[in-house]
Amino acid sequence: MTAIQINSVEKSYKGFKALKGVSLSIEQGEFFGLLGPNGAGKTTLISTIAGLIRPDVGSVKIHGHDVVTDFRNARKNLGVVPQELVFDPFFTVRETLRLQSGYYGIKNNDGWIDEIMHNLDLTNKADVNMRALSGGMKRRVLVAQALVHKPPVIVLDEPTAGVDVELRQTLWKFISRLNREGHTVVLTTHYLEEAEAMCQRVAMLKLGEVVALDSMQGLLRRVSGSQLIVHLKEGALPEGLRPLVSHDENENGKGNRYSLRINAPGEVEAILARLRESGAVVDEMQLQQADLEDIFLQIMGDAKAGKGAL
Amino acid sequence: MSFVSVGFRTLFYKEMLRFWKVATQTIAAPILTAMLYLLIFGHVLEGRVEVYPGVSYTAFLIPGLVMMSVLQNAFANSSSSLIQSKITGNLVFILLPPLSHWEILLAYVSASVVRGLVVGAGVFAITAWFAHLSFAAPLWIIVFAVFGAAILGTLGVIAGIWADKFDQLAAFQNFLIMPATFLAGVFYSIHSLPGFWQAVSHFNPFFYMIDGFRHGFFGQSDISPWTSLAIVSAFFAVLAAIAINLLQRGYKLRH
Numbered sequence: 001m002t003a004i005q006i007n008s009v010e011k012s013y014k015g016f017k018a019l020k021g022v023s024l025s026i027e028q029g030e031f032f033g034l035l036g037p038n039g040a041g042k043t044t045l046i047s048t049i050a051g052l053i054r055p056d057v058g059s060v061k062i063h064g065h066d067v068v069t070d071f072r073n074a075r076k077n078l079g080v081v082p083q084e085l086v087f088d089p090f091f092t093v094r095e096t097l098r099l100q101s102g103y104y105g106i107k108n109n110d111g112w113i114d115e116i117m118h119n120l121d122l123t124n125k126a127d128v129n130m131r132a133l134s135g136g137m138k139r140r141v142l143v144a145q146a147l148v149h150k151p152p153v154i155v156l157d158e159p160t161a162g163v164d165v166e167l168r169q170t171l172w173k174f175i176s177r178l179n180r181e182g183h184t185v186v187l188t189t190h191y192l193e194e195a196e197a198m199c200q201r202v203a204m205l206k207l208g209e210v211v212a213l214d215s216m217q218g219l220l221r222r223v224s225g226s227q228l229i230v231h232l233k234e235g236a237l238p239e240g241l242r243p244l245v246s247h248d249e250n251e252n253g254k255g256n257r258y259s260l261r262i263n264a265p266g267e268v269e270a271i272l273a274r275l276r277e278s279g280a281v282v283d284e285m286q287l288q289q290a291d292l293e294d295i296f297l298q299i300m301g302d303a304k305a306g307k308g309a310l
Numbered sequence: 311m312s313f314v315s316v317g318f319r320t321l322f323y324k325e326m327l328r329f330w331k332v333a334t335q336t337i338a339a340p341i342l343t344a345m346l347y348l349l350i351f352g353h354v355l356e357g358r359v360e361v362y363p364g365v366s367y368t369a370f371l372i373p374g375l376v377m378m379s380v381l382q383n384a385f386a387n388s389s390s391s392l393i394q395s396k397i398t399g400n401l402v403f404i405l406l407p408p409l410s411h412w413e414i415l416l417a418y419v420s421a422s423v424v425r426g427l428v429v430g431a432g433v434f435a436i437t438a439w440f441a442h443l444s445f446a447a448p449l450w451i452i453v454f455a456v457f458g459a460a461i462l463g464t465l466g467v468i469a470g471i472w473a474d475k476f477d478q479l480a481a482f483q484n485f486l487i488m489p490a491t492f493l494a495g496v497f498y499s500i501h502s503l504p505g506f507w508q509a510v511s512h513f514n515p516f517f518y519m520i521d522g523f524r525h526g527f528f529g530q531s532d533i534s535p536w537t538s539l540a541i542v543s544a545f546f547a548v549l550a551a552i553a554i555n556l557l558q559r560g561y562k563l564r565h
Binding site for chain 2: 013047050052054071072073075076078080082086087088090095099100103104105106107145
């Protein structure tokens with residue numbers, strides 16, 4: 001069953017096209033990542049899914065319900081954790097969650113509210129006013145608010161931005177449990193290691209377009225092989241090795257340090273031989289598997305260079 | 311769709327809880343303000359003005375002050391709640407759930423009516439000690455108090471949706487609501503005005519709310535309460551239609 005169906009969605013603001021015909025299909029039970037640099041259109045897309053933004057062209061359906069024409073059924077199936085740390089200063093945590101339950105038509109929801117608070121380590125803050133909570137605690141309440149109606153589809157817009165390790169672990173443990181129980185999860189994050197660890201499938205957005213859409217394994221396969229990171233004590237990287245450079249870390253002020261893309265471990269010896277021949281002396285060396293960050297940088301770089309999307 | 315759905319009741323309850331938690335500001339303060347009006351105007355004008363035969367000026371003033379408090383507080387409730395939620399961003403908690411446009415409007419307006427009536431009852435309870443008041447037609451009192459509060463609550467929803475900043479809302483309140491209320495016969499009968507201003511007053515819908523409300527106390531008014539009711543009902547219908555249209559379109563709410 002399709003949890004979220006996005007069909008050719010376009011959205012412009014005063015001449016600026018934030019979304020340029022985005023189409024995606026996310027299946028029930030998936031843990032789906034929506035990645036992209038700032039300004040890629042991730043939040044615009046999520047706001048469109050949530051009904052906070054109305055598309056100029058195209059449509060979005062949640063469990064088959066159009067978010068504009070059948071918004072009541074669409075929203076019943078959706079829980080959204082907004083990116084901004086917003087709260088109502090008049091209420092305590094428990095009041096906030098009871099009210100949010102009521103907005104979704106649920107009375108006497110204290111059993112589930114208690115369970116959410118327990119899982120998000122909020123129990124001892126239940127009767128504390130929202131104003132008195134730290135940023136991390138407020139973030140937990142936002143997550144709890146999105147879950148009060150047990151939505152089959154959960155959308156998290158950068159839920160771990162600026163929060164501590166403890167919350168991240170607590171949050172991912174709980175969200176993973178919900179995903180195992182059949183909830184669809186859509187995640188946007190700038191922490192690519194989180195996406196790599198959690199997501200089964202990923203879409204990458206750039207300038208309002210989907211520039212990559214694949215399973216995590218499929219994406220990782222795209223950057224074949226590994227990265228050989230070498231730090232040169234003396235000499236320079238020979239010109240013949242320049243085409244293999246994936247990151248020139250000198251740009252980050254890390255000195256004579258390069259990441260070289262290799263397809264097989266056997267290529268390491270050949271590279272070292274070339275370095276020796278050129279008179280370069282290797283101070284430090286590390287062999288790393290390609291990760292989502294490499295793919296992200298490669299795809300974003302390709303998209304920037306206009307090498308096409310898929 | 312049911313008007314008494316859990317969603318509507320929850321939003322209504324939340325709006326009530328919101329003003330109740332700051333009752334000093336939302337209930338006690340306007341009662342004190344109305345009390346000061348009565349003491350000052352009543353002291354200065356008592357015995358010098360007789361608007362209706364056999365009715366003292368203080369007695370005439372009290373229903374006007376009660377209704378003014380009802381109207382102003384009903385407007386303040388919905389408008390301030392919406393603008394605060396918009397500016398702090400927590401309006402998203404109302405926009406994400408499956409609440410219908412009618413549920414949202416009715417919840418905000420109903421809470422405004424409750425606040426308006428609570429403040430109005432408070433003003434009446436305090437000021438009634440200062441004059442002998444009759445209840446010639448109590449049903450008119452209730453009808454115009456509820457209608458007036460509902461109209462201003464709806465106007466508050468419109469203003470809250472329209473305004474992007476607190477000063478825009480303040481301008482709406484200071485340049486529209488306040489003059490319309492003060493020039494609606496709270497402190498005087500429009501028959502005491504020159505002909506031109508009497509005619510102008512008839513274009514002010516607030517005048518009909520206050521005049522009809524006052525009729526409930528004294529059994530006499532500047533115009534028939536039935537006429538006032540018809541005009542007030544039409545005004546309410548127009549405002550409700552505008553508010554629903556704004557909510558349906560997501561004007562300044564959903565982009």
